[in-house]
Amino acid sequence: MPTLNWLTRNEDVGAARRVPYRLLEELPDLSAGDATTGNLLIQGDNLEALKALLPFYAGQVKCIYIDPPYNTRSAFEHYDDNLEHSRWLAMMWPRLELLRELLAEDGSIWVSIDDHEVHYLKVVMDEVFGRSNFLTNFVWQKSYGGGSKAKWFLGLHENVLCYAADMSRLPELWLPPDPKALKKYYKHKDDKFDERGPYRLQPLATTSMDERPNLRYPIVLPNGDEIWPEKQWQWSEERTRRALLNDELVVSTRSSGKRVVSYKQYYRDESGNVRGRKPATIISGHYTQHGSYESMALFGLQDKFSFPKPEGLVHTIFESCTNAGDLVLDSFLGSGTTAAVAHKMGRRWIGIEMGEHAVTHCAPRLRKVIEGEQGGISKAVGWQGGGGFRFHRLGPPAFDADGRLRPDIRYGVLAAHVWFSETGTAWRRDAASPLLGVHGGEAIALLFNGVLGDRRPGGGNVLTRATLRLIRERVAETTPGFDGSLTVYGERSRLMPATLERERVAFRQTPYDVKARA
Ligand SMILES: C[S@@+](CC[C@H](N)C(=O)[O-])C[C@H]1O[C@@H](n2cnc3c(N)ncnc32)[C@H](O)[C@@H]1O
Known part of the structure; x- marks a missing residue:
C-alpha cells in the first residue's frame, strides 16, 4: 500500500506506545451537575489524556469527532513548509493511533480538515484505520458566500474525512426525515405498531442493486397467488415471509393490471431507531457564521472563541451515526461545541482540551448547557437542561521509571x-x-x-x-x-x-x- 513519508516518520510511528499512562485527577470545583453521568472534561495534552483513557474506554467510543488545528501558514512567523508539515503529521499520527484503540467495533471517526492537509491526512488515515474502512470525504459548506477578498476562489467548503472502525460492523447510517418530509411522506398510521410511528410505502422490488439470484423468488399471497419481481426483491425470502406474516407488506394493482408489492417503512425501525434520509456527502445549512454567533451569545464579543464549529454541523454527524446513550469523544475540544451538542442529544461524552479555555470556555459553556442554555441546537432537540460532568487534569504517571505500578493507587x-x-x-x-x-x-x-x-x-x-x-x-x-x-x-x-x-x-x-x- 502506498504510504506517506515525512522527516520524523520512523519516530512517530510507534510513538503512542512510548507515552506514559498517567492518572486522571478530578477537580471537583470545576465539575458540575450530576457526577454519575460519566461525562468527562479533561484539560491536558490529548496524547497523554487519550493514553490515560485506554484502560477504561478502549473499544467503547461510538463516534469520534475531531477538529484539529489545521496546518495553516498564518500560525508561524517563519514558515518552513517541510518542517511544519512534518510537525503536523508527527502530531496527528500517534493521536490517531490512540483514537483507533478507543473506537468501538461498530464506531466511526470524523475529522474536520481543510484543503491543504486533507489529501495527506487521507493517506495517513488509510494506513492507521485501513483503506477499506474509508467511508467518505464529506464536503462541509462552511460559508454561504461573502466578500471576495480572495485572489482566485471563494473558499466555501472544508472537508470531514470519515472512517469506520470496521466497515463490516458499521450499522447503516440514517438521519431522521426532515419535518416537512415527515408530513408529506409518512401519511399512513398503523394501530399495530403505534410505537413505531407513521409509515410510508416503499417499493420492495429493485432494479438498481447488483444481481443476486437468492433475491429473486415468488412472494406467495395468502390466496396462493404468486408475485415475481421484474429483477429482484430488496429483502431475503425469510425477511419477506416475516413481513407478510406481520402485515408489513401492501399489494396494490396498477391500472395496467400489474401488481406491485410495497413495504411499510415506519418512522422508527424494529430497534426504535429513526430512519429517514441517508446523510448526504455535502453538508450545508450550518455555517461558520452560525458558530461565531453561538460563541458570541455564550461568551460575549470580547471572549468569543475564534472559528468554533456550529452546533448544527456536529449535530448532523452525531444524528447519523449515534443513538442516545452512546459514548462520543472529541480530543481537540476548543470551545466545547462537541461536548455541548452531545450533552443536549443525550449522548455520553468525553472532551479533551489542552488550552486554558478548558477552564474559561468549555467548563462554563457546559455549566450553561446543564442549566438549560437555549442557543445552538437546543430548540431543535427540545433541550431543557440537566445532567453533569466531571472535570479532570492529568496526574502523575501510573507506572514508575521501571514500569512498576505506583503502590498508592486506588x-x-x-x-x-x-x-x-x-x-x-x-x-x-x-x-x-x-x-x-x-x-x-x-x-x-x-x-x-x-x-x-x-x-x-x-x-x-x-x-x-x-x-x-x-x-x-x-x-x-x-x-x-x-x-x-x-x-x-x-x-x-x-x-x-x-x-x-x-x-x-x-x-x-x-x-x-x-x-x-x-
Ligand atoms: C480548531 S480548534 C477546535 C474548535 C472546536 N471544534 C470548537 O468548535 O470550538 C482546535 C483545538 O485543539 C486544541 N489542541 C491543539 N493541540 C492539542 C493537544 N495536543 N491536546 C489537546 N488539545 C489540543 C487547541 O487548543 C484548540 O482549542
Missing part, C-alpha cells in the same frame, strides 16, 4: 490497568468483587485494598484457600461451566506452588507484576 484504577494489560480491553465492571471478569477462557482476579471487606493492612489482599474459594464461587456465578485458567493478582500467596499448579492458578504480585501494556 482499587478501580489498578483493576482497570490489570484488566487492560491482560486483555487489551476496557474494564467496565463494579469493584465489589475480586473477580475482574472472564476473558477468552481466562478468569482474572485482583485482591487489593481490602476488596473483600477486610481493611487491615494486607487483609483480604492475600491469596489463601478461603479467598480462592470465594473467587471460584464468583466465577461459577458469573460464568457457569467455566473451565479455564485463573490469574490472581494479590499482595502475597499462601498457596504452595504445587497447589497453584493443580488449581490452574497463575499468581502475580501487586504492584510489581502489573506492567504497562505497550
